[in-house]
Amino acid sequence: MDLGTSAVKVSAVTQSGEIIAQEGMDFPLNQPKPGYAEQNPNDWVNATTVAIVKLILNDSLKPEQIRGISYSGQMHGLVLLDEDNKVLRPAMLWNDTRSTKQREEIMAKMGDRFVEITHNQPLEGFTLPKLLWVKENQPEIFAKAKTMLLPKDYLRFRMTGKLAIDYSDATGTVMLDVDKQEWSQEILDAFDIPASLCPPLVRSIDNTGNIDEWYSMYSGLSTDTVTFGGGADNACGAVGAGIDSPSKVLSSIGTSGVILKYEPQKETNYNGVLQYEDHAIPDAYYSMGVTLAAGFSLSWFKKTFAEKEDFTEVVDSAAKSTVGANGLLFAPYIVGERAPYADADVRGSFIGIDGIHKRYDFVRAVLEGIIFSFRDILDIYEKEGAKFDTVVSIGGGAKSPLWQQIQANIFNTKVVSLQNEQGPGLGAAMLAAVGLGWFENMQECTKVFVKFKDVFLPEEDDVVKYQKLHDIYKQIYPSTKQITHELVAYRRENEEQ
Ligand SMILES: Nc1ncnc2c1ncn2[C@@H]1O[C@H](COP(=O)(O)OP(=O)(O)O)[C@@H](O)[C@H]1O
Ligand SMILES: O=C(CO)[C@@H](O)[C@H](O)COP(=O)(O)O
Structure with missing residues (x-):
């Protein structure tokens, strides 16, 4: 199960790694104020249940055939439960940036020590x-x-009645001591948080209990089906995309955008410039830079300017434009940014709008701007000495061959796609497959489950053009930071009146 931000996608995968059926269901994202992003945890449970019922009824999957379930989940979201395990308030999501004051307080109180503990x-x-x-x-x-859970862990709780969180999602709370691999008592004490709020830690391949009677009645699943720890969606995406060495990099275009590198050693610390997380693969780690609004920028554009049109046709229209969208650039900071600029109050821009521009130039600029933001992250890695020979492209954005060719040209690196762009869902299934004992370890499972499809090679002339355009793009953040901060402040003042 891949619990994303726009939808849940449930995939049925065989012992040889074939995805034989897939069902999904969307749920809303609420943004009641600038910087707020919330969802109702019960929407996740209902949407997942509808997808499971569709698998059983439409795809004729027999419940007793479903041996194991594992989870990939949107990261960092806060779900709070009371003493009866009832949800206390809407979940505050990974792209909710209202907590700048608290972020500053944490740094003022703990400073470098915080980064040392959590990386x-x-x-x-x-x-x-x-x-x-x-x-x-x-x-x-x-x-x-009484309990804090992350999104996929709430879903698992409703299916099994058991509380747990895996290490890859636990690092994303920034309450885990990465070196000790336990909840950081020092952080909990510093902010007066009861340790009892933190759920038990499990590995991603650990058995987390069977489907319980209640959920079996509700969904039609069998109580013989076992659940497993699962992982953060980016950890699962990396597993499902076969990112098993530091020379391969993951490019994920979901609601967010991610450039992710496998890190074999716990000791690596980017001092918080990039995120550093426990992997879903036992005893491994990964780092990543996150663009807050990647697919979200495109979805926003489509919803606002092409609501009734087919998604693929709108994306494909970008082929009518040129490299550099006839001189139009887009910066995707429409909900603030995380990397390389940790700035909750910056906002996006179209730069260079000209009377000749058509809508397809704007679409092209959106596709390119998102990948320029990914290029910023690759630049950080390359400055640290990393060398990549392959980019594996996953997420909803990987449905577009044009967008993958743009990636190959902006990254100047070979881009490959998966047979099914559902990397996180496949990664979750792989965790269940190893948890069930079908494979000795993740590496053995990768050999059978991960299957690549298309290859996109860099095109020399376009690579040169994109290098020039990226140099121009890099000027947008420093040039627009102040202006966009003032606009966000203006909006806040007016909404509060
Ligand atoms: N046909 C398409 N071509 C390119 N991008 C698409 C297409 N359809 C959807 N997308 C993008 O995929 C994103 C959703 O990707 P997904 O991996 O499902 O996200 P999440 O896991 O966050 O729910 C959307 O925001 C949208 O921009
Ligand atoms: O915040 C992060 C990673 O740190 C996001 O990547 C979320 O994990 C959401 O993922 P998608 O819904 O975009 O897949």
């Missing part, structure tokens, strides 16, 4: 600043909170 900066997107926001702004809810 991360306490950015607004992560769970701890959100928890502190609730503590400060909704003390009556914080007082009632």
Whole structure:
């Protein structure tokens, strides 16, 4: 099960790694104020159940055939439960950036020590600043909170009645001591958070209990089906895309965008410039830079300017434009940014709008701007000495061959796609396959499950043009930071009146 931000996607995968059926269901994202991003955890459960029922009824999957279930989940989102395990407030998601004050307080109190423990900066997107926001702004809810879960862990809880979190999602809370691999008592003490809020830690391949009677009745699943720990969606995406060495890089275009590198050693620390997380693969790690609005920028554009049209046709229209969209650039900071600029209040821009531009130039600029932002992350890795020979492209954005060719040209590296762009869902299934004992380890499972499809090679002339355009693109952030901050402040003042 891949619990994304736009939808849940449930895939049925055989012992030889064939995806034999896939069902999904969308759910809404609520943005009631600037910087807020929330979802109702019950929407995740209902949407997942509808997808499971469709698998059983439409795809004729027999419940007793389903041996194991594992989970890939949107990261960092805060779900708070009371003493009866009832949801206390809407989940605050990874792209909710209201907690700048709390982020600053964490740094003021713990500074470099925080980065030493967690290998991360306490950015607004992560769970701890959100928890502190609730503590400060909704003390009556914080007082009632008995358990904190991340999105996929809430889903698992509703299916099994058991509380657990895997290490890859636990690092994303920035409350885990990465060196000790346990909840950081030092951080919990510093911010007066009861340790009992933190659920038990499990490995991604660990058995987390069978489907319980209630969920079996509700969904039609069998109580013989076993669940497994699962992982953060980017960890699972990397597993499903076969990112098993530091020379391959993952490019994921979901709601967010991610450039991710496999890290064999725990000791690596990017001092919070890039995220550093426990992997879903036991005893491995990964680092990544996140563009907050990748697929989200494209979906916003489509919803706003081409609502009734077919998604693929709108994306394909970008082929009518040129490299550089006839001199139009787009910066995808439409909900703020995380990497390389950790700035919750910057906003996006189209730069260079000309009377000759057509809508397809804007579409092209959106596709290119998102990949320029990915290029910024690759630049950080290359400065650190990394050398990549292959980019594996996953996520909804990987449905577009044009977008993958643009990636090959902007990255000046070979891009390959998967037979099914559902990397995180496949990765989750691989965790269940290893958990069930079908394979000795993740490496053995990768050999059978991960299958590549198309290859996109860099085209020399376009590579040169994109290098020039990226140099221009890099000027957008420093040139627009102040202006866009003032516009966000203006909006806040006016919405508060
Ligand atoms: N046909 C398409 N071509 C390119 N991109 C697409 C297409 N359809 C959807 N997308 C993009 O895929 C994104 C969703 O990707 P997905 O991996 O499902 O996200 P999530 O896991 O966050 O729910 C959307 O935001 C959209 O921009
Ligand atoms: O915040 C992050 C990673 O740190 C995001 O990547 C979320 O994990 C959401 O993923 P998608 O819904 O875009 O797949």
